[in-house]
Amino acid sequence: MGFSPKTTEKIAFMLLRLAVLFIVVILLTIIGYLVKNGLSIISWEFITSMPRRGMTAGGIWPAILGTVYLVSGTIAVALPLGVMAAIYLTEYAGDNFFTRLVRLAVVNLAGVPSIVFGLFGLGFFVIMLGFGASILAGSLTLAIMVLPIIITTTEEALKNVPAAYRQASLALGATKWQTIWRIVLPQALPGIMTGSILGISRAAGETAPILFTAAAFFLPRLPGSIFDQVMALPYHLYIMATQVPGADPTIAYGTALTLMAIVLGLNFTAVLIRLRFRKKTV
Amino acid sequence: MKKFGELMIEKLLLVSSAMAIVVILLIFLFLFKEALPLLTPDNWSRLLSTNWYPNAANPEFGLLPLLLSSLLITFGAIAIAVPVGIATAIYLAEIAHPKIREILKPAIEILAGIPSVVLGFFALVAIVPWVRTYFELNTGLTALTGSLILAVMALPTIVTVAEDAISSVPDRYKAASLSLGATHWQTIVRAIVPAALSGITAGIMLGIGRAIGETMAVMMVTGNAAVIPDSFLVPVRTMTATIAAEMGEVPRGSNHYHALFVVGLVLFAITFTINLIADTVRRRLQEVE
Numbered sequence: 001m002g003f004s005p006k007t008t009e010k011i012a013f014m015l016l017r018l019a020v021l022f023i024v025v026i027l028l029t030i031i032g033y034l035v036k037n038g039l040s041i042i043s044w045e046f047i048t049s050m051p052r053r054g055m056t057a058g059g060i061w062p063a064i065l066g067t068v069y070l071v072s073g074t075i076a077v078a079l080p081l082g083v084m085a086a087i088y089l090t091e092y093a094g095d096n097f098f099t100r101l102v103r104l105a106v107v108n109l110a111g112v113p114s115i116v117f118g119l120f121g122l123g124f125f126v127i128m129l130g131f132g133a134s135i136l137a138g139s140l141t142l143a144i145m146v147l148p149i150i151i152t153t154t155e156e157a158l159k160n161v162p163a164a165y166r167q168a169s170l171a172l173g174a175t176k177w178q179t180i181w182r183i184v185l186p187q188a189l190p191g192i193m194t195g196s197i198l199g200i201s202r203a204a205g206e207t208a209p210i211l212f213t214a215a216a217f218f219l220p221r222l223p224g225s226i227f228d229q230v231m232a233l234p235y236h237l238y239i240m241a242t243q244v245p246g247a248d249p250t251i252a253y254g255t256a257l258t259l260m261a262i263v264l265g266l267n268f269t270a271v272l273i274r275l276r277f278r279k280k281t282v
Numbered sequence: 283m284k285k286f287g288e289l290m291i292e293k294l295l296l297v298s299s300a301m302a303i304v305v306i307l308l309i310f311l312f313l314f315k316e317a318l319p320l321l322t323p324d325n326w327s328r329l330l331s332t333n334w335y336p337n338a339a340n341p342e343f344g345l346l347p348l349l350l351s352s353l354l355i356t357f358g359a360i361a362i363a364v365p366v367g368i369a370t371a372i373y374l375a376e377i378a379h380p381k382i383r384e385i386l387k388p389a390i391e392i393l394a395g396i397p398s399v400v401l402g403f404f405a406l407v408a409i410v411p412w413v414r415t416y417f418e419l420n421t422g423l424t425a426l427t428g429s430l431i432l433a434v435m436a437l438p439t440i441v442t443v444a445e446d447a448i449s450s451v452p453d454r455y456k457a458a459s460l461s462l463g464a465t466h467w468q469t470i471v472r473a474i475v476p477a478a479l480s481g482i483t484a485g486i487m488l489g490i491g492r493a494i495g496e497t498m499a500v501m502m503v504t505g506n507a508a509v510i511p512d513s514f515l516v517p518v519r520t521m522t523a524t525i526a527a528e529m530g531e532v533p534r535g536s537n538h539y540h541a542l543f544v545v546g547l548v549l550f551a552i553t554f555t556i557n558l559i560a561d562t563v564r565r566r567l568q569e570v571e
Contacts, residue, residue, distance in 0.1 A: 005464075005465045005467070005468060006465060008465075008467060009465045009466060009467035009468075012467045013377060013467065015369065016369045016370070016372055016373040016377060017373065018369075019365070019366045019369035019370050019373065020369070020370050020373050020374075020378075020386065022366055023366065023370055023389075023390065023393065023437060023441075024386075024389065026393070026434055027389055027392065027393050029408075030396065030401070030404050030434075033404060033407075033408055034400070034404065037407075081298050081301060084294065084295050084298035084299070085295070085298040085299035085301065085302060086299075087295050088292075088295035088296055088298060088299040089299055092292055092295060092296070093299070098300075099299075101303055102299050102300065102302050102303055104558075104561070105302040105303045105305070105306045106302050107557060107561045108306055108554055108557050108558065108561075109302060109305065109306050110557075111488070111491050111495070111553050111554070111556065111557035111560075112306075112309065112495070112550065112553060112554075113494070113495025113496070113497065113522060113549055113550075113553055114398075114495065114497055115495070115497040115522045115525050115526050115546070115549070116309065116313070116495070116546050116549055116550050116553075117309075118525075118526070118529075119312075119313065119316075119525060119529070119542070119543060119546040120308070120309045120312050120313065122529070123312040123313075123315075123316050123543075124308065124312055127534065144305050144309075147301075147302065147305070148302075151299075151302065175285065175288055176288060177287070177288050177291050177292075201395060204397075205395075205396075205397025205398070205399070205400070206397065206398075207397070207398070207399045207497070207498045208398075208497040208498055208522070208526055211526055211529070211530065212529055212530060234397055234399045234400075234498075235399075237399050237400065237403055238399050238402075238403075238498060238502070241402075241403045241406055241407075241502065242406075242502060252403065253407075256400050256403045256404075259397060259399075259400055260396060260397070260400050263395055263396070263397055263400075264392055264395055264396070267391065267392060267395040268388075268392075271388050271391065
């Protein structure tokens, strides 16, 4: 190399900064582009009205509502299950074959492609259990997908509760479960909330798992029970972008912007909770 | 002696955590069960064919075009995301001012949080036309377009995991190298990065897993032509996109239906292996610490 070590360092650091700049520019471009093109259509009416004229006009209300239904079902299943699993792993389980197997399963579950969850949901919930394409089948499929997120973040939160809290409670004569329920869980609550919000945001944004388990192209009426199909925001964006020729293009931009705002708003809330929590404990 | 209630609670919690194992086994069993009818010896030639002609009179379900499309797009994405991702990880862990880091880390989480269908839409309206005019093609729906948007998706995974690994290299490595007169950059290249290599590798593996399993964005921008690709500038059809695009229309129980489950099974096996390797590499890192 012809350069002195100091010059090499300068060049190298400049390249590193360039890489970071590249990511920041990408992020700002994506957000800026969608805001610029989508903001004009966002209105109270767009958010709260039904699609009209074969979805070439009108609003996205049923898709928003459908996503809310799906996500509520998802979290109602995944949160208790995930938190209980995490409590077992951190508070009860020893380091044995079973817990290693559970951890391995959680890690691998986190890496399963979303479309494979969709296939499984179709085979198991829709066909074998006979739920049909419905809110129920879609929520259960999404619940399996977010389970690893909730288990991992809850475990993290439980581990951060100081052992002295548990010892003090046990020394006062509380049982192990009383200690967990009254001392450990309240302390870990912000962490668990962060995990749940991240799970919700992941479930709200996913399309592939609900393609064959819940999502409908268009429904003239709002869903009436958990056995009904629903429209959903991410799927609505997909079909508006690729399957509805002649639609007002700003509808797709508006849908994308709404979905992104919901998901990023949730993520941002999770970050805020974590920051506040971190400051308190330090 | 433990109270009955306490014991019941413990058992309930045990069952909950066992659910993770049950679910992953169920996923595997279901994919396998639905794929099985096509895994008989007389169907091998159909699966190993180089054509994906599911609707032909004598249908062929050659997995090769789909597999190669997935690998090509993933390769392109990783070729972009690895250098940029590792550079960013080094910057965040070693050079960035703590205040800048506090802003950049959430920014990268935000990028990770954007739904794939939104990124797919962005790619469709912004990148596809650019690729078409820049390379003077008939269509901008190409493997390259898929790689570009997949790189954006794999980046946060690689940055986060690699940054963790670099940050957890013991300070004494750095101190020793600096005190021998090495510059900060020499220290990074010769002491810190080698020490963090297994974590960085895990990050790359997870990035590959993320890219190969991605569905919506890829389906929206790669043109969906199930042929063996011969360049980055042709339309392709990945395994994920094939399942997503065709499962809605196939009759249940048909050969085509089972073929899509074979594709799912292959996809599951690939990502499972990648995750297993990443996890093993990562665990080895923790043991070293």
